Amino acid sequence: MKATLEVINQMQADGVIGQYAIGGAVGATFYLEPVATLDIDVFVSLQKAPGSALVSLAPIYGYLTARGFKVEQEYIVIGGWPVQFLPPGNALIEEALNQAVETEVEGVRTRVMTAEHLAAIALQTGRAKDAARLLQFIESGTLDADKLDGILRRHGLVAKWEQFGDKFRSNE
């Protein structure tokens, strides 16, 4: 993963991407026990293409394929890891990207979403694996309740959180 992060940092230094943050299962691993995952989700801030209201991942693909990295479906394989570059699709992910924390992996600096943002994104996304991840976060005791509460309120997730709690308690 060290090689993967070095390439992503170089992309940032070269201006291909702006701020970035690791999310998904790999992001959660910074706070929880590792779980099997095939890819790394990297959320990136991107410039809009000139004259367009849309952001484009084309500069990322162009930069990496020009350096010999292989595209596999929606991933680009960097340092042996399939990496998925994702623009923030909503205000919650935008905030998670902006408030990500700086850390190091094997001496390489990187940014990772906070545990509370990862938990809120899991709640919002709502797939079975997201529910499992959210339960892991809750059980681990790593979440700052006040911080999570603020995120849930800002992004309209309080009712969903309560529903999740009801469902969880009913399965106990």
Added chain:
Amino acid sequence: MRKILESKATTRKRLATLPISEKVKLLEQLRDRALAIANSPLKRRQVHPG
């Protein structure tokens, strides 16, 4: 059963507190295992039950 669950919880806690470099190694091992399982003939049989 209680002992098994406690043991699992202890293991999970221990894994969660490992340094990230150790966790990354475990992630890579888990990924390799997941890929090996995904490529196994049994898995293919499940995908195409016939």
